Amino acid sequence: MADSRETNSGGSSSSDNKVVGVRRLKESMAKPASTRIFTVANQKGGVGKTTTTVNIAAALSMGGLRVLVIDLDPQGNASTALGVPHRDIAGIYDVLMGDEPITSVVQKVAGFPSLDCIPSNSSLANAEVNLVSMVARELRLKEALVEISPNYDYIFIDCPPSLGLLTINALAAARELLIPIQTEYYALEGLSQLLETYGIVKKRLNANLELSTIVLTMFDGRTRLSNDVAANVRSHFPNELIDIPIPRAVRVSEAPSYNQTVMTYDPLSPGAIAYMQVAREIAERGKPKDEINFDSNVVNINYKRDGEIA
Ligand SMILES: Nc1ncnc2c1ncn2[C@@H]1O[C@H](COP(=O)(O)OP(=O)(O)OP(=O)(O)O)[C@@H](O)[C@H]1O
Ligand SMILES: [Mg+2]
Numbered sequence: 001m002a003d004s005r006e007t008n009s010g011g012s013s014s015s016d017n018k019v020v021g022v023r024r025l026k027e028s029m030a031k032p033a034s035t036r037i038f039t040v041a042n043q044k045g046g047v048g049k050t051t052t053t054v055n056i057a058a059a060l061s062m063g064g065l066r067v068l069v070i071d072l073d074p075q076g077n078a079s080t081a082l083g084v085p086h087r088d089i090a091g092i093y094d095v096l097m098g099d100e101p102i103t104s105v106v107q108k109v110a111g112f113p114s115l116d117c118i119p120s121n122s123s124l125a126n127a128e129v130n131l132v133s134m135v136a137r138e139l140r141l142k143e144a145l146v147e148i149s150p151n152y153d154y155i156f157i158d159c160p161p162s163l164g165l166l167t168i169n170a171l172a173a174a175r176e177l178l179i180p181i182q183t184e185y186y187a188l189e190g191l192s193q194l195l196e197t198y199g200i201v202k203k204r205l206n207a208n209l210e211l212s213t214i215v216l217t218m219f220d221g222r223t224r225l226s227n228d229v230a231a232n233v234r235s236h237f238p239n240e241l242i243d244i245p246i247p248r249a250v251r252v253s254e255a256p257s258y259n260q261t262v263m264t265y266d267p268l269s270p271g272a273i274a275y276m277q278v279a280r281e282i283a284e285r286g287k288p289k290d291e292i293n294f295d296s297n298v299v300n301i302n303y304k305r306d307g308e309i310a
Contacts, residue, residue, distance in 0.1 A: 022113050023264060029063030029283035036286050037145070037155045038213070039174035044190050045161035047182040048217030050077040051252060053158040055272070056215075058082075058263040059279030061115035065153040068106070071120035072141070072170055073160040074127075079119035082109045083259035086119030093124040095144045096131065096169070102144045111264050116152075124166075131165045138165065138205055142173035163197045171201040176212040181233055183219045183226040183245065188233070211240055212285075215278055219245035244277045 040053045053069060061067045070092055071078035079086035084107045094100035095118070102118070109115040131137045141157070149155060156178075157170040171177065177198055181187050195211070202209045214237050220226045226245075234241050246252070252271035255262040262272045 023062050023111060023267070024064065024113055025062050027063075029060060029065055029280055030287040031065060031153055032283075032286040033288040035149045035152055035155060036176060037149065037157070037174045038176045038178045039157045039159060039167075039170040040178045040180065041159040041167055041170065041194065042179050042181070042190075043161055043163045043167070043194055044182075044186075047187075048180040048215075048246065049161070050081060050158050051256075052178070052180045052215055052217060052246070052275075053156045054078050054081045054261045055252075055263055055275035056279045056282065057115060057154065057156050058109075058112060058261040059276045060154050060283060061109075061112040062263060062276075063279065063283060064113070065283070066114040066151065067112075067116070067154045067156070068148070068152045069109075069115070069117045070141075070155065070157045070170075071117065072124070072157050072166050073120055074122065074125040075160065076120040076122075076124075077256065078158040079117060080259060081256040081261060082115070082117045083111075084109060084117045084119050086121050089119070089121065091119040091121040091124065092141075093121055093127055096127055096140045098140075102148055106148065111260075127166055128164045131169075138168050138172050141169040142206075145173050163193065168197070168201060168205075171198065171209060172205040174206070175208055176210055178213040178215065179211065180215050180217045181229070182217050183229040185225060187229045211237075213242060213282060214240045215242050216245040218248040220248050221245075242278050242281050244274055244281060246274045246278065247271060 040049050042049055050073070057067045057069045069078055069082060072092060076086050090100045090105050092105065095102045095105055105118050106116050107119060109117050131140065134140065157174060159167045159170050179194065198209065198211060214233060216230055216233065219230065230245060247270050249269060249271035251266040251269040252262045255265035258265055262269060263275065266272055
């Protein structure tokens with residue numbers, strides 16, 4: 001990661017549990033024309049949803065973009081990994097219930113120039129039940145986001161491992177679906193159910209939703225299995241797949257126990273480098289159209305006589 005620099009003194013050694021200083025890349029990342037809202041979903045548990053959410057969000061923030069992570073999982077793993085308090089305070093649950101304005105539950109993430117988090121809390125476990133009787137129960141998150149989404153370039157919603165009302169709310173609120181796929185034997189099992197839910201939400205609730213991004217996680221290039229899964233996903237989703245797999249790497253799994261992302265915990269480790277590359281690729285794909293393929297060599301102005309432009 002040649003372009004990673006710390007702008008402030010400080011930083012953290014692996015034994016710190018606090019991030020000191022602000023990390024920013026020397027070379028910034030492309031800003032999208034409008035806010036890109038991603039739902040990170042896969043109802044299979046433990047495939048790397050949260051790890052992918054927090055590390056891509058952190059990397060984009062280091063690239064100079066304004067990023068918000070919404071922890072929509074009662075487990076609160078994204079809140080933990082980003083080091084924001086979340087146990088006994090108001091969070092996304094209170095917003096969904098209409099008890100708190102969304103602006104009052106946004107927290108800053110230490111160590112990043114522009115990374116915010118709306119934490120989960122334990123009450124979120126009641127949301128699936130309590131939402132059922134509410135008016136427009138699938139659209140609560142979408143409606144809440146209207147007020148703050150213009151403040152960000154990227155919003156990532158980390159979903160629980162289920163296709164219940166919380167995930168439906170996330171799919172209804174997002175423009176893009178990001179599916180992390182773990183490169184292991186049952187990787188594609190259950191994907192059809194997720195794609196079916198995606199299709200229903202797109203048809204009934206959110207015609208703008210697109211499955212735009214697939215990220216391979218816990219990849220082990222030495223095994224035939226990882227390579228076979230990658231080839232299989234590539235053949236089904238050639239445009240959606242980001243062809244930079246995230247390696248299985250111990251530093252990635254250690255980082256949350258220090259309330260950090262791997263981007264600060266060990267920025268030069270293979271996992272951090274891969275997440276940085278994936279984030280840059282996501283930002284490149286989201287560039288405003290007129291910035292893509294711009295080549296100054298093909299701009300050709302023919303001058304007529306008298307300085308008049310043809
Ligand atoms: N690239 C990686 N290398 C090593 N371990 C990883 C990697 N990615 C994730 N893990 C570990 O795998 C476990 C599951 O990851 P994670 O919590 O991100 O999955 P998840 O899909 O969010 O899980 P859940 O379905 O419970 O929300 C965690 O212990 C995490 O630290
Ligand atoms: Mg998770």
